[in-house]
Amino acid sequence: MDKVARLRERAKELLEKQEVVGVLGYRASSRPGISQVAFITRPEEVDRLIFDSACSQNLANYLLKVKDKGKVAVVARGCDSRSIVVLLQEKQIEREKVYILGVGCEGVVVQGEKSVACRSCRYPNPVIYDEMVGEEVHFEPETVEDEFDRLTPDEWWEVLSAEVARCIRCYACRQVCPNCYCPVCFVDASMPALVGKTHNVSDNIVFHIMRALHMAGRCVECGACHRACPMGIDLMRFNRQVAKIVRERFGLVAGAKPDEMPALTIFKPDDPQEFIR
Amino acid sequence: MAESSKFEPKIVAFLCNWCSYAGADLAGISRMQYPPNVRVLRVPCSARVDPFFILQALQQGADGVLVSGCHPGDCHYLTGNYVARRRFAVLHDLLQFCGLEPGRVTFAWVSASEGERFAQLVREVTDNVRQLGPNRKLIKEQ
Ligand code: SF4
Ligand code: SF4
Numbered sequence: 110m111d112k113v114a115r116l117r118e119r120a121k122e123l124l125e126k127q128e129v130v131g132v133l134g135y136r137a138s139s140r141p142g143i144s145q146v147a148f149i150t151r152p153e154e155v156d157r158l159i160f161d162s163a164c165s166q167n168l169a170n171y172l173l174k175v176k177d178k179g180k181v182a183v184v185a186r187g188c189d190s191r192s193i194v195v196l197l198q199e200k201q202i203e204r205e206k207v208y209i210l211g212v213g214c215e216g217v218v219v220q221g222e223k224s225v226a227c228r229s230c231r232y233p234n235p236v237i238y239d240e241m242v243g244e245e246v247h248f249e250p251e252t253v254e255d256e257f258d259r260l261t262p263d264e265w266w267e268v269l270s271a272e273v274a275r276c277i278r279c280y281a282c283r284q285v286c287p288n289c290y291c292p293v294c295f296v297d298a299s300m301p302a303l304v305g306k307t308h309n310v311s312d313n314i315v316f317h318i319m320r321a322l323h324m325a326g327r328c329v330e331c332g333a334c335h336r337a338c339p340m341g342i343d344l345m346r347f348n349r350q351v352a353k354i355v356r357e358r359f360g361l362v363a364g365a366k367p368d369e370m371p372a373l374t375i376f377k378p379d380d381p382q383e384f385i386r
Numbered sequence: 387m388a389e390s391s392k393f394e395p396k397i398v399a400f401l402c403n404w405c406s407y408a409g410a411d412l413a414g415i416s417r418m419q420y421p422p423n424v425r426v427l428r429v430p431c432s433a434r435v436d437p438f439f440i441l442q443a444l445q446q447g448a449d450g451v452l453v454s455g456c457h458p459g460d461c462h463y464l465t466g467n468y469v470a471r472r473r474f475a476v477l478h479d480l481l482q483f484c485g486l487e488p489g490r491v492t493f494a495w496v497s498a499s500e501g502e503r504f505a506q507l508v509r510e511v512t513d514n515v516r517q518l519g520p521n522r523k524l525i526k527e528q
Contacts (some may be wrong), residue, residue: 325476384479386493
């Protein structure tokens with residue numbers, strides 16, 4: 110039985126036995142290559158569920174929106190499951206109220222190409238789940254190189270600032286991110302205002318630095334923000350860098366292990382401090 | 387050359403109340419000489435220094451920022467500077483990645499008894515920032 114058939118079957122059983130109030134997954138949209146998030150609550154609707162390379166959203170984000178309805182089943186790939194781990198660690202959801210239907214993922218395809226974030230994916234399979242739907246997936250991650258190695262810091266600054274100068278501050282990147290859930294985001298704070306709200310270059314750079322910083326130890330590099338950006342801004346540059354810093358400095362990978370807390374919520378007395386005078 | 391020798395950097399220093407601010411105070415009452423380029427802002431703890439403070443200072447015209455707190459193990463709130471250290475490490479590396487000049491933002495530990503160390507730190511930071519020239523990257527054009 111293929112993955113999708115098995116998924117529908119299990120969703121149906123879970124709903125019929127009333128083990129869950131709904132199943133969070135994906136359904137097709139009217140446009141090929143683009144899927145939508147589905148929250149299925151009736152057993153007769155399970156045939157809407159799909160799972161393929163068009164499934165681009167991180168479902169952990171939508172889990173936050175339906176968590177108060179009762180126990181929910183959620184389809185989770187490696188990245189979604191890691192986001193779920195972070196949400197559990199940050200006490201945003203309860204483990205007993207989520208039923209994780211794990212799926213292996215070959216990567217999201219956008220306009221015929223594998224999404225940048227997925228190319229270097231090291232976690233195609235869920236790190237936690239209640240059951241696996243279908244087989245695990247294995248592939249060699251590519252190394253995605255940033256061209257900054259070949260540029261001087263000044264040149265790289267120019268490249269990055271030209272990139273973020275295009276940001277229109279729509280905050281789609283924030284909206285789709287499962288780990289950007291603060292009730293009042295720093296970009297919306299006005300008393301005091303922490304960062305200017307127009308798309309001034311300096312403010313844009315500060316916004317992007319602070320967004321990346323707030324994701325340190327929490328970003329699972331799912332790439333949902335990058336795919337959501339209407340301006341095609343390569344947010345993965347920042348996300349990849351922050352993940353690298355956290356990995357190299359603190360030996361941690363966001364959401365990879367349930368018992369390893371997000372990097373900036375903990376410390377060690379002998380953390381590296383060569384950069385401090 | 388004449389241009390750069392005239393440049394006097396403005397440096398914003400965030401000093402924790404319990405150690406570094408007291409260290410600066412000691413330098414003052416001991417009449418140690420250090421450049422008048424720093425504008426000191428006293429914060430309760432180095433952990434109070436939100437990375438926003440640093441970036442905003444640079445946006446609003448500071449040429450350099452100094453952040454200083456108690457040495458590890460000496461924090462008045464026991465673990466404030468340990469938590470801050472991780473946050474500063476990520477900020478430091480991220481700014482470096484973006485291409486901001488190393489030396490624009492300096493992190494330090496200065497205790498209440500290290501008046502001379504504070505004076506020396508300010509001399510060095512001021513020299514470094516003077517060499518770098520005015521902050522042109524993060525500044526917000528009005
Ligand atoms: S910041 Fe982007 S890549 Fe990271 S978890 Fe959020 S949506 Fe995914
Ligand atoms: S989605 Fe893109 S344009 Fe919108 S705020 Fe985020 S980076 Fe800027």
